Amino acid sequence: MNILVIGNGFDIAHGIPSSYKNFLDFVIAYKKVYKYYASLNTIEKNNFSNGITKISSIYKDASFIMNEMTLSNSRASEFGKMINHNCWIEYFFGRTSQLERKHNWVDIEEEISRVIKALTQLHKTNKGIDFSAEEMYKIDCVLDSEVHGRTAGFDRENEVLLTFMNSLMEEQPGHQITNQKRREYWQKFTSILSADFSNLVRSLELYLDYFIDFTKLSKSDIFDGIKFDHLVTFNYTNTYRVLYNSRISGDFIHGRAQAWRDKEESDVVLGIEEFLDEDQKNKNVEFIAYRKYYQRIIKHCDFSYRKVLENSNNAISTWFFGHSLASSDKDILTHLLPSSDLASQFSSPKKSNVKKSYICYYSQHTLEQQVANLVQILGQEALNDLVCGPDPKIKFVFQDNFKKERMISMNEERTYRT
Template identity: 25%
Template sequence: MNILIVGNGFDLSHYLPTKYDHFMDVMRAIEEKNTGEKVKDLSIHSVEEWVNEIDKIFEKRKDQIDPDYAMNFDELFSKTRESYFIAKTKEFYLTEQINLSAKDVFKLQYRLELNSWYQYFKKHVEEIKTWIDFEQKIESVIVATAQCIADLEKINNTSDVHSYLTWKSKEQFRIKEKIFHILDCFGLWEAEEYVLMAVAGGKTVKGSRPNINPRFCYGGNLENGLNPLSFLDFLQQQLEQFIVIFDLYLELVISQLNPASMLDIEAKEFVYPDKIYSFNYTNTYQRIHDSVEVEYLHGSHGEYQNIVLGVSDLEDESLKKIKAYGFTKYHQKLFKDTDYLFLDEYKKNIEDTKRKFDEDLQLMSANALSDIKARFMKMGYTGNNINLDLNFYIWGHSLDVSDKDYIHDLFSLNDDMDRNVRVIVYHFNKTAKFDLLNNLLAILGKDKVEHWMKNKWLQFKENPKIVPENAITLEDLPKM
């Protein structure tokens, strides 16, 4: 059986702009699109209330000409930092069909402005290059939250909160500047006026200082102190709203990119798969190549989107203490009911065979045991002997530690004996091969990786090429 495992690099091989940079560049173009003056205080409504209001406005104007706020492909990608890639996208796809309506532009602008995670990521756009960097930034926010909560719990007098939040002060017990600014992006602090000093004539000089935002305090009252659960719930809801924004990008842009001609996968040893395990949210293989069974391990986009975006685990004990599990991929996979089971049928085959062998042996009398065992040995049946005959092709997955559980599962299938499981890892270039091998060594250890490669169970090969049908390739040119 041939099984294809795909990551984001599979979509990128098809010149689909699904990199984190691509997404953020398009969001920036939408955000900066001039659509007239907005309401000054968007916080008077929730994001869904604003979306409903926009729907009502456009419904009232349905018989009128829409304002000229729609955005075509070139406008959407006008801020791109990877012009070569987008040029290839235009070569491969009918990009002239992409047109984001004025209503969709409006809705996305409101969603972007009201989303704390987007506003935070936007400030770190140069630091975050990949979706793995993105996950690490999520972790930095929840770690900062946990540290701050732990500190605030040590403060008994609410008046001492002010000195703690004054990170420029010389007080020993004060918030770190980095943590202050991270949490400020999410509105945990609110400026308050206070009497700085009294002057002649009974007048006072007032100043401004940060304090906890009352909306995140018990009962909405500063005197009651911070309600950690309230702030964590807010972060969680905002992350889900960010996922909605990303889903809209996949729906309104990526899934609407239709090939200009049939696209072929060109590689000598590539075999069309019987099944796909996808770490992507898109249905690229089915949409462009062929219908095949796909299991979306991290969810998929669309009407019933169940996209998983989070951290791999809670490494910091402080995060476990505040039960920040909603930010983990495994919590989201269980909660959103994704196709999170990976290779379970094959692992079950191995376990069932082992168990049956053990049960058969237990049924034999002690006297007959050696004869029975000898007979089984002659048959080559040792309790583990089951041929799986599986060929795995990994295309576009980073093999990063964030998916280490899946990697352990895959490379356990030949434990104890050769069950005819073979793995080919495709790489973009030598640098990518170096990184992929590094990641495998970090997860599996030197001995296992060496064992697999020595037996040729694991091989690294260059990515197959995606070419338009009937395109002339180097192989087609006459030999000199």
């Protein structure tokens, strides 16, 4: 049995603008137009069309999107509401400006982790509820706007998270207030973060399943003509089934983007790995909603791959394409990678049923990062044994040779059956 495991690099290889940078760039272009759609002129329309075309040609027609903006019950209108005055999105923009990174890029998951770690630590030391007068005023403004409806001209709440995190990192003490007030504003603050985080996840879902036109995609020669028995995808899109095999069984580990459903029904997972130590991770659950494992459970994500691995009577090979093998997915990856007898403190004690893994890499830099990530998941002794031991079970394959490697394997399978 051959299981294909794909990450975001698979969508990128097919021209889909699915990176966090693409998403944030689209949000910037969209916000400029959506805020003033009632008074659009030809130049603004052209600017929007040119703006999204610079990101990708895979989007739906710009005229269609702009027409949808004017409909109050459309998905385009919903997207505008999800991104409008969203403190997380504004925080990402602010961090991008602060970091001055090349290509104006920021890692959303890394920034979410940064925020939650800081808030967890401060609350643990009883400092997390020490707000300045300015921060309290902005929180009150947010809550007041929620009651009366957020207006396009109200921008003050955009800075709530960024201002608070800046003061946090710079260790600027807030004004002294009563403990009761501290608790009250802490609850208000975390409530705002939670509501806007839900809107952030929904906006990402709409971005991927509503604005991207999958009819514009083309097959890649890398995958055309090769077959797999099961699919495990860490992506939100249905790209592989749309292009190659609509009937293949599979699992959407992080949920599937589906624009047509209500926000409350979404199973899209966006979050961080567990960072608390063994003593705290089962006790401190205040920010558990931001953990991936928690979201996978409450959103009823797919886990059937476990049955496939456990019940298969055949030798199992896993083929990784476009996946970084990040440690945040360790609880999933340990089941999809072969195991070594040389266990370490990092290794899962459970023996894997996977006999061999083929890991595709895009560049030398990608390979180096994947190896470093695997050390965190398997441990260096086990990884070295699995790659360089007398019976290698992990093979790294350059992306251009991925199809050739799979074809060789398919021919070996035919010979074995004969």
